[in-house]
Amino acid sequence: MEKESPWVLLAMSGLVILGLSVFGFAATRRLERIPRTRFQSFVELLVSSLNNLAVDTIGPGAEKYTPFIGTVFVYILAANLLGLIPALKSPTSNLSLIAPVALIVLVTYTYYGIRKVGVLRYMKHLAGEPIWLAPLMLPVHLISELARPLSLSIRLFGNIFGEDTILLVLAGITYVVIPYVVAIPTQFPVIPLALLTAFVQALVFTILTTVYISLAVSQEGGH
Amino acid sequence: MAYFIALVLAVGFGLPIAILSAAMAQAKAASTALEGIARQPEAAGRIQTAMILSLAFIESLVLFALVVLLLLLPRLPDTALVLKKIAGG
Numbered sequence: 001m002e003k004e005s006p007w008v009l010l011a012m013s014g015l016v017i018l019g020l021s022v023f024g025f026a027a028t029r030r031l032e033r034i035p036r037t038r039f040q041s042f043v044e045l046l047v048s049s050l051n052n053l054a055v056d057t058i059g060p061g062a063e064k065y066t067p068f069i070g071t072v073f074v075y076i077l078a079a080n081l082l083g084l085i086p087a088l089k090s091p092t093s094n095l096s097l098i099a100p101v102a103l104i105v106l107v108t109y110t111y112y113g114i115r116k117v118g119v120l121r122y123m124k125h126l127a128g129e130p131i132w133l134a135p136l137m138l139p140v141h142l143i144s145e146l147a148r149p150l151s152l153s154i155r156l157f158g159n160i161f162g163e164d165t166i167l168l169v170l171a172g173i174t175y176v177v178i179p180y181v182v183a184i185p186t187q188f189p190v191i192p193l194a195l196l197t198a199f200v201q202a203l204v205f206t207i208l209t210t211v212y213i214s215l216a217v218s219q220e221g222g223h
Numbered sequence: 224m225a226y227f228i229a230l231v232l233a234v235g236f237g238l239p240i241a242i243l244s245a246a247m248a249q250a251k252a253a254s255t256a257l258e259g260i261a262r263q264p265e266a267a268g269r270i271q272t273a274m275i276l277s278l279a280f281i282e283s284l285v286l287f288a289l290v291v292l293l294l295l296l297p298r299l300p301d302t303a304l305v306l307k308k309i310a311g312g
Contacts (some may be wrong), residue, residue: 151283158286204279 013091016078046074053207065213068108072101073206076156080198083164084191092160095153102149105209110145113216122216150209159201163194180205227300234295241288244283252277 027043035041050070054062076092083090091097113122126141127134170187256274258269 036302146293151287152289154287155283158289162286162289199280200275204283207276 008089008096009091009094012082012089013079013097015088016075016082016091020074020078046070052207054210057207058217065112065210065217069206069210069213072105072209073202076101076205077198077202077215080160080202081195083160083167084194084198090160092156092162093164094161095157098153098157099149102153105152106145106149106211109209109216112213116217148208148212152205156201156205159197163197166190167194191211227305230299232297234292234299237295238285238288238292241285245285248281249278252281 027039031040035044047066047070050073051063053065054066058065079090079092079097081090082088083093096220110122113125117125124131126145127138167187167190170190171185173182174184174186253274256270256277259270263270
């Protein structure tokens, strides 16, 4: 079996970006105040659910975080679902394309926290409640901050890579057992499970992003 | 030799122990969610969403163990070499 070119994953990611750009462009044409097309209603449903997620978790002024949270959700969902189309591969089945998204989430929620309360108060938040415990709590908090993108990316990678491997093994099982020329698609019963996994993992990634933003931004009400 | 025995045991038992613990945790989560739905059927939608979320979090811990397995798998010794060593040495 020859080795796959490393450009395949990048091409798949480019395909996701292209598809999402076309979707975004088409979704903002001919908007009407009371939606009459199903497409506009669907897009409004998507945007309002993401906005509700942000506002319910972060608090009243969270509309400015909705674009970032929405982009994370839609990109990861589209990337997960791409692997279920025959002859295409999900960009999220390789850690190299998930780790940048997780690192961007880390940098972004740190930036939001620093922009909201300033660098010194954010570092004080990282130091913990009794200020004399800071030499103990600061490294602990820093390590847990670094563990967040790690767990985000490994969770998503494990789920999507596992689903892809299951699909691959199930699709090849008839060839191993009965080496015929005609291929029987024995992976079809598992595709609904793969759909569920794609949705749930995108949702979990997005909810965790929202929770991290809310933890970084809500400093005033206590730890 | 003891190193390889320990390595094979780790590779063989690491993931199943994780799966066992995750199965018990998911069983508790699912059973509590079902009790909640049985007690208040009108809250079924919200409880179901929270249950799916909890199951996904517990499952992700198993996937950490899977990634460790994938990291350890190339380090296992070559089978033909080991058999030759056992037969010859």
